Amino acid sequence: MPHGLAYHRPASLGEACALLAELGEEALPLAGGTDVLVDLRRGAGQARHVVSLRDLEELRGVRLEEDGLRIGALTTPAELAASEVLQGARPELIEVVQVFAGPQIRNRATVGGNLCTATSCADFPPLLIALGARVRLVGPDGARDLALEDFFVDARKTALGPGEVLVEISVPARIPGEGARYEAFGLRAGSFITVAGVAAVLRLAGEVCLGARVVLGAVGPTPLLVREVEVLLLDRAPDDDALREAAAAATAAALPISDVRGSAEHRRDVVRALATRALVTARERARS
Ligand SMILES: Cc1cc2nc3c(=O)[nH]c(=O)nc-3n(C[C@H](O)[C@H](O)[C@H](O)COP(=O)(O)OP(=O)(O)OC[C@H]3O[C@@H](n4cnc5c(N)ncnc54)[C@H](O)[C@@H]3O)c2cc1C
Structure with a gap:
């Protein structure tokens, strides 16, 4: 635990919430600590208390x-x-x-x-x-x-x-005719920070699309749910042309930045490739 931080270990959810409310912005919940302890050791934020959630069985x-x-x-x-x-x-x-x-x-x-x-x-x-x-x-x-x-x-x-x-x-719960897939791209095999990620879920009745949700990760301030994809695919046959159009809509919705892991332009290319792959796999799974 970084120096100067008070550690609390409430025994119940009620106690944890009351403690967090009482301590206000000076307190942070602590789960696995793999993000929060890295930040605190770097001196980020203003936390002076951590409230461990580890005893909360619920x-x-x-x-x-x-x-x-x-x-x-x-x-x-x-x-x-x-x-x-x-x-x-x-x-x-x-x-x-x-x-x-x-x-x-x-x-x-x-x-x-x-x-x-x-x-x-x-x-x-x-x-x-x-x-x-x-x-x-x-x-x-x-x-x-x-x-x-x-x-x-x-x-x-x-x-x-x-x-x-x-x-x-x-x-x-999964319903019949539904298929889903998450595709992520990183710069090396093994543990990597995702440069771009795309999740796709398709719902089919025979060869007609009844629902489609595509969500982009790492190419915007928050995960981006691309609602245009659902509009585009609804009531259509999910053939290759339709999925290519959907991948293009997903690419257009991305808001990537350029950083050490890749330029914005590169990330857009990655989104297009991942969206196509995720949609094709989701379609295969929905059909089976
Ligand atoms: C080497 C390394 C590799 C990593 N690789 C990946 C990776 O491949 N993919 C990936 O997505 N992430 C990765 N991470 C990031 C990190 O491990 C994840 O984000 C992890 O899931 C955070 O969970 P945690 O329990 O450790 O959160 P903590 O560090 O305990 O908390 C994170 C934040 O959430 C708050 N919090 C936690 N739980 C709750 C809760 N139940 N209610 C309210 N607030 C809460 C905390 O106050 C804090 O602000 C990696 C981290 C490291 C150090």
Whole structure:
């Protein structure tokens, strides 16, 4: 723990929310610490207290309920990959784990932390948004649910209010005729920071598209849900021409920057390639 920080370990969710509300902007929730401790050691931010969530059992585990999956915010990528429930219900989410860091971070990081840190290159948000995930936030004034796309307000800024904790993520169960895929591009094999990522979900009835969601990661301040793709594909046959047009719409919606990992122009080319691949795989899966 960086020097000068007070460490708190509440035993219940109510206690954690009350403590966070009381300490205000000087306090940060602590999950796996793989983002927050790096920032604090760099001297970023004004936190003087960290409030560990580790004893909050209600934030753990993956379960299947009638209306879909519930993923506790403290679930690690390694636990997701090992979950038989997830393997059966949403195997596409396990593919995200396969491009997520290396074994040490997969064992320590949490899915909730990946959403709350709200960095543009985070790997879980694009596919979760494309699948229609919702998040449950609990704070001193009770609980509220919101669509994951509305949770991201700006770069590193979420809709979490004072004293609020992300408790769980709910993901609708797979329906027949639906296919999904996340594609990410990095600069090396093994652990990489995503230069661009694209998630695609297609819903087909025979050869007619009933729904399409494409979400871009790492090419904007927040994950970008490209609503034009749904308009473009709705009620159409998802043939190669239609998917190429959809990939072009996704590319046009990207808001990339140039940095050490690539120029904006390069990122646009990457988005087009990833969107095409993700849509083609989603189509194959929807057909099968
Ligand atoms: C070497 C390395 C490799 C990495 N590789 C990847 C990668 O491939 N892909 C990727 O997406 N990320 C990667 N990351 C980033 C990081 O591991 C993830 O973002 C991780 O999921 C964050 O989770 P955490 O539990 O460690 O969050 P923490 O560091 O504990 O918290 C992150 C932020 O979220 C807040 N927070 C956490 N949980 C909650 C909650 N339940 N409610 C409210 N606020 C909360 C904290 O206050 C903090 O602001 C990597 C990091 C490192 C160090």
